[in-house]
Amino acid sequence: MSAVLDTHGHADHGYHPGGIMRWITTTNHKDIGTLYLWFSFIMFMVGGVMALVIRLELFSPGLQWVDPDFFNQMTTMHGLIMVFGAIMPAFVGFANWLIPMMIGAPDMAFARMNNWSFWILPFAAALLVISFFTPGGAPGVGWTMYAPLTVQMGMGMDLTIFAVHLLGMSSIMGSINIITTILNLRAPGMGLMRMPLFCWTWLITAYLLVATMPVLAGAVTMTLTDRHFGTTFFNAAGGGDPVLYQHIFWFFGHPEVYIIALPAFGVVSQVIPAFARKPLFGYASMVSATAGIAILSFIVWAHHMYTVGMPVAGQLFFMYATALIAVPTGVKVFNWVATMWKGSLSFETPMLFAVGFLFLFTLGGFTGLVLSLAAVDIQLHDTYYVVAHFHYVMAIGAVFAGYAGVYFWLPKWTGRMYDEALGKWHFWLSVIFINITFFVQHFAGLAGMPRRIPDYPMMFEVWNKISSVGAFGFGISQLLFLYIIVSAIRSGEKAPDKPWEGADSLEWTHLPTPAPRHSFHTPPVLK
């Protein structure tokens, strides 16, 4: 252990490329965390513009702005870019920055692999973007890439498949790094059950990633060979079955939902106690609830497939298993509320976003419970109700947790404070516009509007108009976030070592602000 620390000590005085080479060759967890976070924000903007193209076309019935083929490309790429390019890298960025500091380690366990797992991402993103310029354009199949529609696509589909492969490799390497770091590099005295909950949620998420990304890689590889090499995995004419693709995809796809949600839970579990000035309620039950959600997530996948025509026993099994997830998730929500109860609450921007997360994520959780009921889902499957549901848990849940985290740790990362008044503006604008965008989609879905359509019957017009107005408002509000962050980095007030009174993990209690380039040359002494 000490040999490792010494090497780092030397490196600190050794090779220090400047400019762009600093970022390309960096093996420092903080630099890499920063790269992940900026990459994720750029992708968030790109995917956001695509969402606005969708909402622009849906503002009025009829075809006005884009043709249906391009519309399908937009929905596909919006989904893929937001899931794989924006949300997942954002939380890997948090993991990189925070896990070594939180457990008292000098850096991530595999520093060079860390560099590689980030630098794969821009190439994967480039493949996705290039696919728009190939003959036939990007694939218009939805982010779920269901067979056999995928077989009809142009070469943009192949680029997308390779992009998914690259993204998967990046995630697997990142996960191995996180698991190894947490299991091996904890400071003496930092027992597993003493770690901040954020580390626990990431440890479990990393296992989910290692288990499911290869499954997705298998599904898209079969799609590739069906397209080009005459296999018929998903073609009945050759003995295959299109439903097989869906089973494989969702065996990855459902844990993926928790891959996104669990780190968000972790961030919120750090932020809420800090602003309640009270320890997290039920730490041990939080850990077991996280593990429970992760385990259950492997046996519920076919609730995305209630309309493929499963037998009664299948419908019922997946319905019961899915509804069970409400129990550990409920435990988490109750614990967060109990953490706030009888605390000494203050509502700086990170706490506003955390409470916004708690309220709106739970709302999305309840519509999830409604959707889990196989009988009811027959009416709601593939409608805007589903779109509303998963945007409440992802676009609101994960993104709000991400914002809470950025505002919370920005002082630690940069040594400077953001503008609190502007931060509050950012929160209120976001929370209002995003609800205008997505709340009305519940009504459109209940009334019968299918998802992924570029044009719609007249009765859905009002909901779509409201939703489009909200979407543009939300999109523009995010530019305010960019401004707040850039001006904080450039000219923000100097942050004190511990700007948040109730924060109690190692990065706040044992390190100066901003955090030094190498966190712990010698392990911290823990009581």
Place this chain on the structure above:
Amino acid sequence: MASSSARRTAAWALGILGAAFSGLALGLEWNLQPAVTRIAADIHDVHTYVMVLVSVIFAGVFGVMFYSVFAHRKDKGHQAAQWHENTTVEVLWTAIPLVILVVIAWPVTKVVVAQKDTSNPDLTIKVTGYQWKWGYDYIKGEGEGISFISALATPRDQIEGRAPKGEHYLLEVDHEMVVPVGKKVRVLTTAADVIHSWWIPAFGVKQDAMPGFIRDLHFRAEKAGVYRGQCVELCGKEHGFMPIVVRVVSQDEYSKWVGEHKKALAAAADDPARTWTLDELKRRGEQVYAANCVACHQASGKGTPPVFPALDGSPVVNGPRQAQIDIVLNGKPNTPMAAFGGQLNDVELAAVITFTRNNWGNRIGDQVLPAEVKALRK
């Protein structure tokens, strides 16, 4: 300052949201469509029951949270308690949700079982999803043998904004599926190309149509009327433009429809033995083109290359007849070009091929005869 104006903005935006909700009072569609079958009614009841239940829980949990937000504030001088565990409470809030789930699951299970019981139907209809229309074959019960294709009837002019949109914009078809009221109808779904999904909200039925497989659903409509739905599984470019319309009629009207439909079909059937002139074939072909080809290849014949190639100037259309007939009959593998052999009769195929060979810049001047198509059918 900033935060008080933020509050003003919030109030303003809430006002808009409030206006949106008052739209509900103006008769906006905001809930599940009125049920016409027992199962749809059961689904709606279960949905309402669960919504009430979760709304109460939601209000309870967040009532506690917001009380805390208002009462346990630092700026009100509230001191933080330091407890962070309570086994009794934690066991309770794990056990109670479990009980609630059982309470929810019981009525839902009964509906799921009923949804899947497709036994003993009075009428069986096979529905085939094509890119992008539906085929209906009455295969058992009264009307056996009736078979037709049902495509969007909304004119392109309305979709592209050159004409005002009608009342049933995007929810109207050229041939409606007709079923008798009060009879158990079993629908078999399948597809010819990619996955589609057949949905009538008022019946509470939705079933994916899988290429190469048969799945089924059933309904017993209790009220005559016209019920509309749409394809709900992304199936390519025109996914948003393949509606489903079911007309439920009394038993007498149904029998009359069956009789008339069979007679009309016989009368309208193109006589393959008839001699067609080039102009007649072209005119017939133009109709077939408008109903089947125009969405991809466009009225201009220019298509949207490279996915949907141009026919105007195309080497296939201007080349040997046999090769073109083969593509139209059997489709082109791994592309959205469907096999029209199963959807169109020989005369329609001959007519539409003749039309494409003698329209726009294409001036072959020859004509494809129905007999030629017939000879090339495999």
